[in-house]
Amino acid sequence: MNAPSLVIEGLVRYFGGLKATDEVSLQVRPGELHAIIGPNGAGKTTLINLLTGELASDAGRILIGDVDVSDQPVQQRVELGLLRSYQITSVFDSFTVRENICLAARRRRGVRLAVWKPLTRDLESMQVAERIMQQCQLTHVADEAAANLAYGQRRQLEIAMALAAEPRLLLLDEPMAGMSAAEGVAAIELLRSLKGQYTIVLVEHDMNAVFSLADRISVLVYGKIIATGTVDEIRAHPEVQKAYLGDDEDA
Amino acid sequence: MNSSLFLSQLLNGLQLGVLLFLLSSGLTLIFGIMNFINLAHGSLYMVGAFVGAASYNASGSFLFSLFAAVAAAAIVGLVIEHLVARPLYRHDHLYQVLATFGLMMFFNELAIFIWGNRPYFVTIPEVISGSVEILGAPYPVYRLLIIVVGVLVAFGAWYLIQKTRFGMLVRAGTTHASMVSVLGANVDLLKKSLFMLGAGLAGLAGTLAGPILSVQSGMGDPVLILALVVIVVGGIGSIRGALLAAILIAVIDTLGRAYLPGILALVMAPAAANTVGSALASMLIYLLMAFVLAFKPQGLMVSAKR
Amino acid sequence: MNSRNWMRLVLPVLFIVLAAIPFVAQVVDEPFYVTFFARVLIYALAACALNIVLGFAGLVSFGHAMFIGLGCYAVGILSHYGISNGWIQLFVCIAVCIVVAVLVGSVCLRTSGIGFIMITLAFSQMFYFLMVSLTPFGGDDGLNIYESSNFGWFELSGSSEVYWATWALLLMLALFLNRLRTSPFGMVLRATHINPRRVDAFGYSVFRIQLSAYVLSGVITGIAGFLLANLTAFAVPSYIAWHLSGELIVMIVIGGIGLVTGPIFGAIVFLVLEEVLKGWTTHWMLVMGPIITFIALAGRNQFAWLKAIFNRPSTAGAALKTRPNGELP
Numbered sequence: 001m002n003a004p005s006l007v008i009e010g011l012v013r014y015f016g017g018l019k020a021t022d023e024v025s026l027q028v029r030p031g032e033l034h035a036i037i038g039p040n041g042a043g044k045t046t047l048i049n050l051l052t053g054e055l056a057s058d059a060g061r062i063l064i065g066d067v068d069v070s071d072q073p074v075q076q077r078v079e080l081g082l083l084r085s086y087q088i089t090s091v092f093d094s095f096t097v098r099e100n101i102c103l104a105a106r107r108r109r110g111v112r113l114a115v116w117k118p119l120t121r122d123l124e125s126m127q128v129a130e131r132i133m134q135q136c137q138l139t140h141v142a143d144e145a146a147a148n149l150a151y152g153q154r155r156q157l158e159i160a161m162a163l164a165a166e167p168r169l170l171l172l173d174e175p176m177a178g179m180s181a182a183e184g185v186a187a188i189e190l191l192r193s194l195k196g197q198y199t200i201v202l203v204e205h206d207m208n209a210v211f212s213l214a215d216r217i218s219v220l221v222y223g224k225i226i227a228t229g230t231v232d233e234i235r236a237h238p239e240v241q242k243a244y245l246g247d248d249e250d251a
Numbered sequence: 252m253n254s255s256l257f258l259s260q261l262l263n264g265l266q267l268g269v270l271l272f273l274l275s276s277g278l279t280l281i282f283g284i285m286n287f288i289n290l291a292h293g294s295l296y297m298v299g300a301f302v303g304a305a306s307y308n309a310s311g312s313f314l315f316s317l318f319a320a321v322a323a324a325a326i327v328g329l330v331i332e333h334l335v336a337r338p339l340y341r342h343d344h345l346y347q348v349l350a351t352f353g354l355m356m357f358f359n360e361l362a363i364f365i366w367g368n369r370p371y372f373v374t375i376p377e378v379i380s381g382s383v384e385i386l387g388a389p390y391p392v393y394r395l396l397i398i399v400v401g402v403l404v405a406f407g408a409w410y411l412i413q414k415t416r417f418g419m420l421v422r423a424g425t426t427h428a429s430m431v432s433v434l435g436a437n438v439d440l441l442k443k444s445l446f447m448l449g450a451g452l453a454g455l456a457g458t459l460a461g462p463i464l465s466v467q468s469g470m471g472d473p474v475l476i477l478a479l480v481v482i483v484v485g486g487i488g489s490i491r492g493a494l495l496a497a498i499l500i501a502v503i504d505t506l507g508r509a510y511l512p513g514i515l516a517l518v519m520a521p522a523a524a525n526t527v528g529s530a531l532a533s534m535l536i537y538l539l540m541a542f543v544l545a546f547k548p549q550g551l552m553v554s555a556k557r
Numbered sequence: 558m559n560s561r562n563w564m565r566l567v568l569p570v571l572f573i574v575l576a577a578i579p580f581v582a583q584v585v586d587e588p589f590y591v592t593f594f595a596r597v598l599i600y601a602l603a604a605c606a607l608n609i610v611l612g613f614a615g616l617v618s619f620g621h622a623m624f625i626g627l628g629c630y631a632v633g634i635l636s637h638y639g640i641s642n643g644w645i646q647l648f649v650c651i652a653v654c655i656v657v658a659v660l661v662g663s664v665c666l667r668t669s670g671i672g673f674i675m676i677t678l679a680f681s682q683m684f685y686f687l688m689v690s691l692t693p694f695g696g697d698d699g700l701n702i703y704e705s706s707n708f709g710w711f712e713l714s715g716s717s718e719v720y721w722a723t724w725a726l727l728l729m730l731a732l733f734l735n736r737l738r739t740s741p742f743g744m745v746l747r748a749t750h751i752n753p754r755r756v757d758a759f760g761y762s763v764f765r766i767q768l769s770a771y772v773l774s775g776v777i778t779g780i781a782g783f784l785l786a787n788l789t790a791f792a793v794p795s796y797i798a799w800h801l802s803g804e805l806i807v808m809i810v811i812g813g814i815g816l817v818t819g820p821i822f823g824a825i826v827f828l829v830l831e832e833v834l835k836g837w838t839t840h841w842m843l844v845m846g847p848i849i850t851f852i853a854l855a856g857r858n859q860f861a862w863l864k865a866i867f868n869r870p871s872t873a874g875a876a877l878k879t880r881p882n883g884e885l886p
Contacts, residue, residue: 052758078760092751095744103748106741107759111766114741115733122741165759288671338854344671345617349810349853352803357846364840476682476799479675487671530690537683541664544676548667 002168003031003199004065004081006051011060013050020046022223024060033191033200035210038220039243044203045087047220048173051201052084053077064169078107081168085158085175087203093147097138097157100146101129104164128164136160136190152183159190169199176206188212211235219243255388260509261502262385266394268501269401273456275478275485275493276408277449283488284421285442287336288344290351292478293471294358295331295450296457299324300466301362303458304373313376317458324454325447332446337439355472362468370465397459404452405494412490421445480536484543486550495551500536507532564735567818572728579720588716592788595720597828599784602727604808604820605734606777610770611806612815613743615750617674619802620661620681624775626688626797627654628782633700633792643706643713650783651776658775662768678799685797699793706787713787723784727821730777734817746770747815807849 006028013021020043028034036044049055051062053074061070064080092100102119105128119125133139136156141149146157159175175191176184188209194200195213204210210217211231218228221243227234234240278292303320307313335354339347374380375393382389412418420441457471464470481500485492512528519527543551575598582590603625610616631650640646665676689697705714713719737743748756749763757763786792795801804827812823830848834841 054754054758074757075760075762078758084758086755090752090755092748092755094751095748099744103741103744104759106745107761111741111745111761115743116736116740118736118739119741119744120739282671286671288674335850335854344674345611345806345810345814346853348617348619348674349803349806350850352807353846353849353851353853355846356800356842356849360840360842360846364843472799473682476679480679483668483672483675483679526690526692530687533686533690534683537679540676540679544664544667548672 002081003197004168005030005063006034006169006199006201007061007063008051009061009063011047011050011062012058013046013055014058020223021050021057024220024223024225026218026225026228028199028201029215030199031196032215033195033202033213035202035204035214035217036220037204037207037210037217042220043223044220045173046223048084048171048201048203051171052082078165081166082171083162083165083167083169084171085162085173087173087177089151089154089158091146091154091157091161094145096143096145097133097149097160098129098142100157101132101138101160101164102126104161105129105132105166107165132160132164135163135193137186152179152187155179155183156187156190159187163194167198169201170194171201171203173203174205175202176204176209184209255386258386259388259390260505262390262394262398264502264505265498266397266401266501267505268498269398270456270460271474271477271481271501272401272494272497273404273452273459274474275481275497276405276490277452278478279482279485279488279490279493280421280445281449282482284445285336285340287340288347288351289331289336289449290348290475291331291335291354291358292351292449292453293475294355295324295328295453295471296460296474297358297362297468297471298327299454299457300461300470301366301371301457302454304371304461304466307373307376313379317455320458321451321454324457325451328447328450328453329443331450332443336446337442340442359468359472366468368468370467373461373466375462393462400455400459404455405490408490417441417444477536480540482550484540484550486552489550489552492550492552500539503539504532504536507535511535564817568731568735571818571821572724572731575724579717591720592716593828593832595716595723595788596785597824598720598723598727599781599788600805600808600828601821601824602723602730602784603778603781604805604812604824605727605730605817606774606781607805608809608815608817608820609734609737609774609777610767611809612819613738613746613750614767614770616666616767616771617806618665618677618771618774619674619799619806620677620679621774621778621805622797622799622801623657623661623681623684624654624778625782625785625801626681626684626792626794627657628779628784629786629792629796630688630694630700630782631779632706632783632786633702634694636702636704637694637700641704641707643708643711646706647780647783650779654776654779655772658772659768662771662775666764666767666771678802681797681799681802685794685799688794688797695793697794699791699795702786702790702792705790706783713784716788719784719788723781726780726784731817731821738817742766742769807852810852 006026008024008026011021011024012019024047026034036047038044046055050057053069053072053076057070061068063069064077064082067080069077069080069082092103095103098120102122102125105125106119106122120129130139133142136159138153138156138160141153146154149157155175155178159172162170162172172191176187179187184206191200191202191209191213202210202213214231216228216230217234218225219234219237219240220226226243227237227240229237274292274296278289281287281289299320302323303316306319307316310316331354335350336347339350379392379396381392383392383395384390412421477500481493481496484500485494485496508529511532512525515528515531516524575594578594579591582588603621607618607621610618628650631653632646635641635646635649661677661680665673665680668676688694694700705712711718713722738747745756745761746766749767753763782796785796808823808827809820810823811826812819812821831841831845834844838844
């Protein structure tokens with residue numbers, strides 16, 4: 001199995017005077033699906049941005065497998081197979097679904113001098129694209145512009161692109177955000193099919209998804225991890241209930 | 252190197268810097284707050300110069316010509332804001348560049364149409380045309396006047412932006428235009444006022460510069476480019492940055508042109524030194540710009556915006 | 558009609574019509590047509606090159622006239638020193654353009670948006686003033702070029718020769734750009750305009766890709782300058798004036814940003830219009846200026862009506878409506 005472990009040690013990030021990430025420490029085992037939950041404003045997206053390298057940390061370490069990536073820029077971490085999806089859909093709107101996915105699939109080989117043959121006609125990219133589109137149920141809209149897709153399909157494309165880029169470690173930032181119930185069910189099944197193949201860090205509000213998918217859960221409140229454990233442990237945890245699940249209607 | 256000559260060159264640089272500041276402050280505010288790139292700003296400078304010169308020649312009153320120049324530039328600015336800028340605020344900068352590029356072309360040709368191709372002649376008013384002794388060397392009163400005016404305007408701009416309600420709204424509009432309108436301020440009026448302010452400053456610079464540089468069609472083009480460099484170096488949206496960069500650039504440019512050929516003559520033949528020197532001098536400020544951007548891509552004084 | 562059919566139909570028709578011009582000129586005994594349209598094609602070449610960065614990557618370079626100047630002066634200066642071998646001149650032209658594009662591009666690409674526009678303009682002005690102040694090379698008056706570029710079996714000795722050379726290069730460029738648009742490099746380049754953060758997040762280097770595009774664009778524009786010098790037998794600083802940079806942008810906008818054949822149509826329309834206006838009045842800029850402003854105000858949809866005639870999907874009013882093959886509106 002190619003999926004690496006993810007170790008976070010004492011990660012800190014300030015925004016001015018605000019300590020948005022407060023000594024976060026976490027171990028995610030290889031192939032594990034680790035969910036991160038917490039109230040709005042807890043710093044979940046900030047944490048993801050720190051992991052990908054889009055934000056620089058003020059202190060602490062991040063290790064992918066044995067590699068310390070704490071000072072490495074985004075590109076280097078991507079090389080190690082760290083891919084993410086965005087909470088606010090961030091696909092290429094003017095391109096078709098197929099083109100979006102081929103673009104993601106191409107990242108390993110790069111585009112140095114590839115100026116002649118069409119991106120979508122490349123054999124390798126095509127095969128990857130077909131497979132991923134099937135997996136994410138996007139085959140029927142393969143040649144639609146991303147801008148014309150339904151919202152749920154755009155969220156699927158968001159995940160599809162992360163998958164197409166040959167990840168080893170996936171960071172998914174609220175992939176189900178805004179999905180209808182039916183779309184949510186399909187998304188949960190997709191994520192379930194990914195378990196074991198990749199190490200997955202899943203930030204989510206949808207408790208249904210979290211409880212049915214997660215191997216372990218960490219709870220983030222005001223930038224601090226207040227609890228880590230299995231689904232049952234977290235459900236029963238008094239601190240967690242107080243801080244989060246207590247106010248949450250759809251628990 | 253003659254120290255009094257050096258001093259007058261330095262003062263020349265300062266005076267050019269002041270003119271540049273007057274031009275760039277309006278430009279940087281309009282960029283920084285309304286995110287609008289206005290290539291026709293140089294045309295407003297030219298309008299100020301022509302109207303100022305024409306009204307002085309007609310009336311003989313320096314003060315009146317100043318007023319007329321600023322007013323004319325502000326009015327033209329208002330028209331431009333309403334017809335061209337307003338429809339394009341939300342659009343790609345490309346269209347703003349094109350639209351104002353067309354305006355520039357129009358105004359340059361209009362100046363030729365009205366006043367012909369040759370430089371329009373205007374003299375410095377008698378009362379301020381003398382010289383003053385500074386450290387042994389005579390220096391034109393008029394140029395000193397420009398420096399004084401510039402400093403006053405800089406202070407006025409600082410006061411306006413930092414200490415008045417208008418300035419507060421302008422600064423707020425930098426980051427949250429919609430919030431500003433929620434607070435009850437008329438955003439359209441705010442933008443028009445800001446545009447007119449910038450235009451007026453450009454017009455003032457134009458009419459002050461008129462007697463020293465020549466008043467003719469296209470006079471705004473090279474100055475506009477300098478102003479763009481000033482803004483980029485100073486930091487878009489920052490008045491302090493514009494002041495600092497304007498002085499810095501103008502002084503370096505002036506001193507460079509004056510002394511570089513001489514310095515190079517120490518190491519190469521006089522003819523070559525002259526050519527290389529003047530070539531290098533003309534490139535100097537752009538090299539400076541490249542240098543600054545290499546280390547601080549957002550300019551020297553990054554403003555609080557974005 | 559989607560873009561592939563458009564290219565298959567319009568491109569050949571366009572180039573056949575353009576190829577007919579020298580013959581028509583001969584028949585009506587107006588050699589001026591050849592000179593004029595040679596200039597049109599040269600500008601079309603430069604505009605197509607600019608479209609690589611402007612149309613694909615969304616980088617508004619207001620300083621492309623600089624590369625035209627570099628190409629012109631490569632011919633002019635070498636010819637001044639007695640070197641009229643076309644291959645040497647071309648080599649120097651390309652080499653210089655590459656170096657300058659890398660240096661200038663590296664600085665300019667550190668900023669974005671408004672900053673990029675202004676800095677490209679500033680650098681082009683720097684070269685303008687440089688050439689004006691270099692009196693050994695003619696200064697403001699420029700250099701007369703007495704010997705045309707000699708390529709051995711072929712010499713750019715007259716308007717006709719320049720016309721055909723430009724025609725051939727333009728055709729090759731159009732075909733190349735058509736492939737570039739959908740190639741991996743081209744797609745990623747276009748993606749940097751749509752969502753640069755996402756492109757970076759996939760591990761591509763936005764900076765390097767944009768710089769490569771800028772260099773490519775600069776070199777081709779330099780070649781246009783090379784041809785211009787041979788056409789006019791003149792290398793002069795006014796070729797580096799920023800008005801030229803602006804006019805190239807106008808041509809692209811008229812013809813359609815991001816479209817392969819767009820700049821060619823744009824160049825034809827703009828220069829023919831300019832010529833017509835010049836015929837009416839010496840103050841033609843009084844008319845051209847507002848026309849340009851109007852074109853800009855009409856925005857991206859100005860030729861929606863024209864496209865509707867050809868049954869292309871309308872882009873009127875839609876911010877992000879695209880064609881299924883992902884072509885930019």
